[in-house]
Amino acid sequence: MLNKQTKVHFIAVGGAVMHNLALALSKKGFLVTGSDDEIYEPAKTRLANAGILPAENGWFPEKITADLDAIILGMHAKKDNPELAKAIELGLKVYSFPEYVYEQTKNKQRVVIAGSHGKTSITSIILHVLAYYNRNFDYLVGAQIEGFDLMVKLTEDAPIVIIEGDEYLSSAIEMKSKFLFYHPHIMLLSGVAWDHFNVFPTFDKYVGAFEELADGMDKAGVIVFDETDDIVKVIGEKDRADIVKVPYAAHPYLVDNGKVFLKTKNGNVELKIFGEHNMKNLMGAKHILERLGITEEQFYEAIQTFKGASKRLETLGQNANTHIYRDFAHAPSKVGATTQATKELYGARKLVACYELHTFSSLNKDFLPQYDQKLQDADVAVVFYSPHTLKMKNMPEISEEEIVKYFGRSDLKVITDSEGLRKFLGEINWFQTNLLLMSSGTFGGTDLNTLSAEILALPVEETFPEIETAPKSKKWGGLLGNLKGKLKKDK
Structure with missing residues (x-):
């Protein structure tokens, strides 16, 4: 007698890890179904290719039937979710992702x-x-x-x-x-x-x-x-x-x-x-x-062949003068470590570090002091945040002056819209200068690959701006001077 096929239903199947678990169980031979009120790429295409994309967005209690072996509840689903209520009514076993x-x-x-x-x-x-x-x-x-x-x-x-x-x-x-x-x-x-x-x-x-x-x-x-x-x-x-x-x-x-x-x-x-x-x-x-x-x-x-995880100090592009990295860094400790690592790799180059305040924690005034000195290794430090994001999260407004204070750099550049960021970066002389973009978001909807290509295509002037414009980075002045002398000798 054949074993009964295990039937599993996902409530909030579109999440990054949730849809991957759904795909893994489908690959294992389980009968997988799911629901969600919104599913974005790449989850949408991947679920569709596996034949388990919901026919339409929304919650449908009729999908919850007594023959289901398990319900897997995603963090995106709320306590009053109608499918969850139906599962509880039927006495079905409801697992969180890690429990399952x-x-x-x-x-x-x-x-x-x-x-x-x-x-x-x-x-x-x-x-x-x-x-x-x-x-x-x-x-x-x-x-x-x-x-x-x-x-x-x-x-x-x-x-x-x-x-x-x-x-x-x-x-x-x-x-x-x-x-x-x-x-x-x-x-x-x-x-x-x-x-x-x-x-x-x-x-x-x-x-x-x-x-x-x-x-x-x-x-x-x-x-x-x-x-x-x-x-x-x-x-x-x-x-x-x-x-x-x-x-x-x-x-x-x-x-x-x-x-x-x-x-x-x-x-x-x-x-x-x-x-x-x-x-x-x-x-x-x-x-x-x-x-x-x-x-x-x-x-x-x-x-020796390990290239790193996606969005962790990932190269967006490079040329003879500039290397552009992106990183998922969103917690203060990650911002500090990532900035330090990028500066250390090319110590003789200047480093422009841009960090986006995007998460609930990073936009909270009680938490923001945790970012003090976390951008100290950058020669030019930029913090980006969107007032619209604050409104969407129903959070109090934050002033640019407060951001400067919390990060502990009087020379910090604060930018609040994507065009302002593009303009600021477009005016920098990228001669022997690297760029680090840190965010769990997109800097206000910026296509980072396009931005990277634009920066790498800019003309550069072979000059060495005074390193003293970034008071936190004076320790790199000697290295920059050595590079300047080397280039003159090469000529």
Whole structure:
């Protein structure tokens, strides 16, 4: 007798991770249906290609029938969702996204990567190395990674699963951090820096979620943690019965004219990623992979081809004078680390760093002081925010003067519309100058690829503006002077 086909319905199927889980379960042979009040690209096309795109947007209680094996509720769906009400009325089992992932991975070795920053990059490194050696594994990651068609993979036979553990809430009826449902055998904690202000109104509550994750590990578990982060070190070093503690710091490295090399006992290993924060990410991933049977030599071979996760210090374009990067950075700690890394890579070039205040936390006046000095490594610092976004989020207005104060730079340029940003960037002399664009949004609807092409096509004047115009960056003055002298000698 054939096994009954598992039937699963998604409420809010259009979300980035939700639609990837729907695709993964469909690929596994489940009968998948879903609903949502709005579905955007690329989810729309991907669901359509798999034959599981809802016929129309909206909520339809008639889709909720007694023969469904599970309802998966996305964070986008509210408590009064009519499909949710019907599911509860019928007594159906309603799972949040992480609860259902756990149900599908109960018999696997679960590795969870958690932290305020770095978790997507660390998870991506682990996946890249395992795939390089054709290991059989399942995964859940928060970004699209080159070489992987989905952000979620769930199979019957993979012995391990690598999970990016998000601290954000699970669903409207399960107000717990997602990572608390995964019950890891091996856990990595990369850093704790206050984020998700709308969910964790105090720093103590935010830290408490990570402590609960670590305290909830079963005996014989392993905690890998960044010992250079003061909060993480306290959590990681806490005595827990039969838990192995593995601290790590940045892997030794060197930077040479835009190239980065790991320093190893067998010589230098060239990388395609850069920045001290990524050297920490890489070292944490290395420890996890050692636990999964990857040797040091194997790791160094595989890591050379890792290009980084999507929208994490991603190259938009470059020419002889200018390299343009984009990054998803939205929390203060990520802004600081990303700016520092980009400046370090090309220390002799000027750096123009543009950051968009886009999330609820970043636009909240009580949270904004967390950004103090986070753009200090940029020679020219720009903060972009849209007053329209504030209205849409029903938040109080913020003045340009307040933004300058919160970021701690008197020379900060504040821009509030996309045309103003394009005009400002278009007037810069991009000779030996790089651009870093940081946002989880689009700078007011700006096509960043088009903007990048426009900047790279601008004529440049071979002059060296005084570095003193950026008081936070005087340490780079000597390097710039050395470059100036070198170019004159070359002529």
